[in-house]
Amino acid sequence: MGEQGLVSAVANAEERAFEAGLRPHTLSEFVGQGKVREQLTIMLEGAQARGTPPDHVLLSGPPGLGKTSLAMIMAEELGVPLRMTSGPAIERAGDLVAILTALSPGEVLFLDEIHRIARPAEELLYSAMEDFRVDVILGKGPGATAIPLALAPFTLVGATTRSGLLTGPLRDRFGFTAHLDFYHPDELTQVLTRSAGLLGVRLTPEGADEVSGRSRGTPRIANRLLRRVRDYAEVRADGTVTREVAAAALRVYDVDGLGLDRLDRAVLEALVTRFGGGPVGLSTLAVSVGEETETVEDVAEPFLLRAGLLIRTARGRVATPAAFEHLGVEPVSDPLGRSQAALFPDAG
Ligand SMILES: Nc1ncnc2c1ncn2[C@@H]1O[C@H](COP(=O)(O)OP(=O)(O)OP(=O)(O)O)[C@@H](O)[C@H]1O
Ligand SMILES: [Mg+2]
Secondary structure (H helix, E strand, C coil), X not given: CCCCCCCCCCCCHHHHHHHHCCCCCCCCCCCCCHHHHHHHHHHHHHHHHHCCCCCCEEEECCCCCCHHHHHHHHHHHHCCCEEEEEHHHCCCHHHHHHHHHCCCCCCEEEEECHHHCCHHHHHHHHHHHHHCEEEEEECCHHHCXXXXXXXXXXXXXXXXXXXXXXXXXXXXXXXXXXXXXXXXHHHHHHHHHHHHHHHCCEECHHHHHHHHCCCCCCHHHHHHXXXXXXXXXXXXXXXXXXXXXXXXXXXXXXCCCCCCCHHHHHHHHHHHHHCXXXXXXXXXXXXXXXXXXXXXXXXXXXXXXXXXXXXXXXXXXXXXXXXXXXXXXXXXXXXXCCEHHHHCCCCC
């Protein structure tokens, strides 16, 4: 549930295959994230001038913002091979030793979901990152011996959606941490225009704006909506994605002007119309939309919070004035007689 939704930031296998064709290949093709792009450019150029592999880089940020893309771009810009693996794939220290000892000099090792790496493997990573060395332990107990193995110098690029779960020692071994932020709609318009070119979709600038505003700041969602809008344009219109075509298509797919889907809207509408804007407890709210508490909390609520439509208070969930405005509902007093204006004295 939710994971496959049209505005979910997470991709399934089919979508990842489709995304491969839309990935930017150079830093200059990579849209937005200006600060990170500049920092990485300087880092890569410095390392290339010195003829050494660049420092290890940690890429952190929500799903679909370009972490994997940036890792691939780094290897491509450096002209070195890229080895890809992930935290969950490394269950034992031996798995990591096998990967590390097979690296060629200068190679980029991409470790996705690095926060999920098993602890013994993580500890091996410390000396690998610091000294390009791993100690392989042979035997057990008092008779065990550590055999140091030298590694080819490499660059570790770690990616995580949960940087808070990284241990201090691991975090400290990265020379540079890049935080990816949600994209501005104008940047997503650029992403969409580029993707449309690659896919051979006729997309007008207004059509691109219409889609970008509903993409929740996430390139992955923008590209996904573009696919749906293209289908609609081909089947119900003359193939060109104009503003009207994009809006009509996304109405069919239940993605509203802010990028809320059916569940998001149901939650917000219940909060605003049935509970007068709240405060209301999460479980009551969930029951009223016929969903599990976890679904409302994990699937709908994060974006409603981020979009400034809902806030959490000690007494329950409360709709903001922006939520009333978005739904076209007049703000009302809550059951305890406090008006929305009293809860939000700064609004309006
Ligand atoms: N800055 C960007 N410019 C152009 N396209 C982008 C950009 N960032 C992401 N994309 C597009 O979005 C898709 C998803 O990006 P990517 O796979 O790099 O995200 P991610 O951060 O690794 O996500 P996850 O956390 O799910 O692994 C890519 O196929 C790419 O086409
Ligand atoms: Mg990724």
